[in-house]
Amino acid sequence: MRLAGRDGRFDEKASKKFFFEKKNQKTFITLRGGAGTGKGMNYRHAFHAGNFADCVKHALLVEILLAMLRKDKPFLVLDTHAGIGRYDLQTIEAEKTGEWREGILRVLAARPAALKTYCGLVERLGLYPGSPAIAAAMLRETDRLVACELHPEDARTLKAAFAGVKNVAVHERDGFAAPKAFLPPVEKRAVVLIDPPYEREDEFEVLVKTLAGAWDRFRQGVYVAWYPVKHRAPVRAFFAALKLSGMRDVVAAEFWRRPPENPKTMNGCGLVVVNPPYGFEARALEILQALTAVLGEAGAGCAVERLADE
Numbered sequence: 001m002r003l004a005g006r007d008g009r010f011d012e013k014a015s016k017k018f019f020f021e022k023k024n025q026k027t028f029i030t031l032r033g034g035a036g037t038g039k040g041m042n043y044r045h046a047f048h049a050g051n052f053a054d055c056v057k058h059a060l061l062v063e064i065l066l067a068m069l070r071k072d073k074p075f076l077v078l079d080t081h082a083g084i085g086r087y088d089l090q091t092i093e094a095e096k097t098g099e100w101r102e103g104i105l106r107v108l109a110a111r112p113a114a115l116k117t118y119c120g121l122v123e124r125l126g127l128y129p130g131s132p133a134i135a136a137a138m139l140r141e142t143d144r145l146v147a148c149e150l151h152p153e154d155a156r157t158l159k160a161a162f163a164g165v166k167n168v169a170v171h172e173r174d175g176f177a178a179p180k181a182f183l184p185p186v187e188k189r190a191v192v193l194i195d196p197p198y199e200r201e202d203e204f205e206v207l208v209k210t211l212a213g214a215w216d217r218f219r220q221g222v223y224v225a226w227y228p229v230k231h232r233a234p235v236r237a238f239f240a241a242l243k244l245s246g247m248r249d250v251v252a253a254e255f256w257r258r259p260p261e262n263p264k265t266m267n268g269c270g271l272v273v274v275n276p277p278y279g280f281e282a283r284a285l286e287i288l289q290a291l292t293a294v295l296g297e298a299g300a301g302c303a304v305e306r307l308a309d310e
């Protein structure tokens, strides 16, 4: 049994109370655990599926995969933080936050032309598709998806979802260590999606190290990393670290639904893309502008910024 706060994260105060009330039923769970072990993982994507951040991430991911599919040569998708794949938006978790109503519900109602493929996929796949479901639906038989998920229950759900699918492999393991295990790929082409929950204070730091390490192992890969925008200072530091990392050909595509001024709320999000496909920057801007029109509040906006040249 898990209890979540308003933002879907574990609510320690509420949980302690729950523990005292239900002490004899032994329903309390461990509060803390080591990073990379799967213990003490509080974030569950089921609370957030289909929210504005998913729309941004998935609409841009679809664009990147479409570009990869333009060449006949097979490729690997490595999804390092995969979640459970498909999300029923009528569950208690999804309804508790209702975030999807300000995300995919609005997008599907408006169906902007720039988001045609993404909207079509969401409708075709039924339950809201997470990144591994989107990738699996778009890949050809010759392409491969490797999905990593550290939460034991979510990893089980994901394994069950892809049981018997030949070109999909699910691993219950630390996604930050996955590039070392799976790169370089035999296909010599890859999209690597890194989408951590930002539960750890050092998540930006770990992300830059993981990206730079992966790029060092396989420089031709297309690396895609999601990041939250609460206020500007952490994002500025993240960009500065990316610039210092030595990686080439790096862009950031970002959307803020309101001015990023309150550090306590997620006001926007973005994707850093290393080795973006040809034409990505222009297409990303079209997609983000369409999302801004549909999802933005007063002061909303978007930008595509080049952080490092080729």
Ligand SMILES: C[S@@+](CC[C@H](N)C(=O)[O-])C[C@H]1O[C@@H](n2cnc3c(N)ncnc32)[C@H](O)[C@@H]1O
Pocket (backbone or CB within 6 Å): 036, 041, 043, 044, 045, 057, 080, 081, 082, 083, 084, 085, 129, 130, 131, 132, 148, 149, 150, 151, 154, 173, 174, 175, 176, 195, 196, 197
């Ligand atoms: C933001 S969600 C992923 C959503 C998914 N990429 C999508 O777009 O549908 C982050 C996921 O990472 C998992 N996770 C957290 N730490 C992890 C780690 N070190 N390695 C792999 N998965 C992790 C969480 O359990 C959660 O399911």
